[in-house]
Amino acid sequence: MEIENVDGDKQAGHHLKQRVKYKIMNLVIEEDKIYIPRDPDCHKCGDTIIMHRDVTLYENACADLIAKENGNILEIGFGLGISADRIQTHNPAKHVIIEINEDIYKKAIDWAKDKSNVEVILGDWKEVISEITDKFDGVYNDADNDANEDLVAFSDMVLPKCNDGCKLIQTTWGVKNPLYKKRDTYSRITLDEDTKYWYGSDTLDIIYFTLTNNNWV
Numbered sequence: 247m248e249i250e251n252v253d254g255d256k257q258a259g260h261h262l263k264q265r266v267k268y269k270i271m272n273l274v275i276e277e278d279k280i281y282i283p284r285d286p287d288c289h290k291c292g293d294t295i296i297m298h299r300d301v302t303l304y305e306n307a308c309a310d311l312i313a314k315e316n317g318n319i320l321e322i323g324f325g326l327g328i329s330a331d332r333i334q335t336h337n338p339a340k341h342v343i344i345e346i347n348e349d350i351y352k353k354a355i356d357w358a359k360d361k362s363n364v365e366v367i368l369g370d371w372k373e374v375i376s377e378i379t380d381k382f383d384g385v386y387n388d389a390d391n392d393a394n395e396d397l398v399a400f401s402d403m404v405l406p407k408c409n410d411g412c413k414l415i416q417t418t419w420g421v422k423n424p425l426y427k428k429r430d431t432y433s434r435i436t437l438d439e440d441t442k443y444w445y446g447s448d449t450l451d452i453i454y455f456t457l458t459n460n461n462w463v
């Protein structure tokens with residue numbers, strides 16, 4: 247199976263402890279979860295959960311931090327569309343979503359059918375981000391499964407696409423990321439029972455940065 251270990255700084259407990267080739271994986275997408283079914287030859291193995299509706303509190307909190315009325319919002323990774331739904335409640339002028347997995351992309355396209363402010367792009371953010379011409383006021387990167395150097399590079403790669411005052415959240419910042427080392431701007435959320443199961447703590451600090459004079463502060 248196309249999985250390798252990940253040593254990360256994930257602030258979201260629902261996410262994988264292993265790196266998965268999302269692009270080519272046959273994922274099972276259900277109403278409440280997305281998963282890779284267990285290897286039938288491995289008796290000790292269970293399904294590998296990629297996303298679970300239990301973490302709605304986290305997704306909503308991230309969406310609320312980066313979205314704003316009439317703002318342009320960039321989201322990496324559609325998943326179950328929980329954060330996307332919440333971003334829409336803020337009435338953004340434009341909501342761009344990049345999704346790497348074709349089956350999830352199709353779900354996103356279906357979800358966006360009645361939303362004139364949404365553009366869904368199929369691809370890996372690393373390959374498509376340079377083609378985007380919009381400028382954003384909020385960015386949420388919940389694609390937590392990239393290589394460490396790509397996670398670290400994201401903030402610099404997205405910066406030219408952002409307006410001053412833009413808010414940035416990454417679920418995984420990447421180890422040795424100088425931004426993550428600072429991590430002094432955060433919103434502390436109190437977790438509900440569902441979310442606690444995945445995070446193993448009562449509270450969670452969502453780290454965010456704001457683009458100020460061309461720097462993430």
Ligand SMILES: C[S@@+](CC[C@H](N)C(=O)[O-])C[C@H]1O[C@@H](n2cnc3c(N)ncnc32)[C@H](O)[C@@H]1O
Pocket residue numbers: 261268296297305322323324325326327328329330344345346347350369370371372388389390391392
């Ligand atoms: C944890 S889920 C996102 C959950 C979503 N925020 C929600 O509320 O349901 C991560 C998503 O990112 C996508 N993804 C992973 N790596 C990606 C990449 N490099 N570029 C674009 N999308 C990616 C996955 O296919 C998956 O849909």
